[in-house]
Amino acid sequence: MSIHFRGAAKKGKGIGKTLGFPTINLVYTGAENGIFVAEALVDKKWKPAAVHIGNRLSLDEEFSCEVFVIDWSGEILPGEIIDVRLFDKIRDVKKFSNLEKLKEQISKDVEFTRNWYNHR
Numbered sequence: 001m002s003i004h005f006r007g008a009a010k011k012g013k014g015i016g017k018t019l020g021f022p023t024i025n026l027v028y029t030g031a032e033n034g035i036f037v038a039e040a041l042v043d044k045k046w047k048p049a050a051v052h053i054g055n056r057l058s059l060d061e062e063f064s065c066e067v068f069v070i071d072w073s074g075e076i077l078p079g080e081i082i083d084v085r086l087f088d089k090i091r092d093v094k095k096f097s098n099l100e101k102l103k104e105q106i107s108k109d110v111e112f113t114r115n116w117y118n119h120r
Contacts, residue, residue, distance in 0.1 A: 003086040005030055007065060009076045015059060019103045021068045021110070024076045026084070028053060028065035035090040035109050037116045040067050041083040047072050050106075050113045051086060057095035058102045070110060088116060 007026030016023040024040070033054040040049040048070045055063050067084060076082060090112050096102040 001086065001088060003030070003032060004083065005086075006081055006083050009078055009080045009082055011078050012064075012066070013060075016066060016068065019099065019106065021103075021106050022073075023052075023066035023068045024082055026065045026067060026082060032086060034092050036086045037088040037090060037113045038067070038084055038086045040069050042069055042072060042076065043074055046085075048113060048117045049084070050090070050109050051084060052093070054093035057093055058099070068106075068110065070113060 005028065007028050010025050010027055012023065012025035024042075030053070034052075036051045036053070038049045038051040039046045040051075041047075050068045050070065052064065052066045052068075055061050067082065090109050096105060
C-alpha cells in the first residue's frame, strides 16, 4: 500500500497537543479510514508520521485527518499544503472509554510506527 495525498492544514482543537501528540489537521476527502504508518513532507524533508483518518469516536465524533510527525516540533500554519504518504494500516478507528486509554493507544501506534521504520 502506498497512497499519496496532499491536504491544506486547518486549525484543530488542540486535543492532540494536550495528550502529548500534537497533530497537523488536514482537509481530506479520500476514502481511507484508520490509523496508518505514514510520512509527511515538513521542512522540505519526508519525516515518519502516524496518521488518523476517520471519525474521532472517543471525542466529538467529527471526521478528521490528523498527522502526528514523529520527533518533529515545527509549526504548520492554516492553509499550508502538506504532502502525506500512507504505507501500512496499523488498525481501525475505535472508541476508547476515556482520554487516558486513548493516549495509551496513541503511544502504542507511535511505537508501532517507529518499529516499522526501524525494520524497513
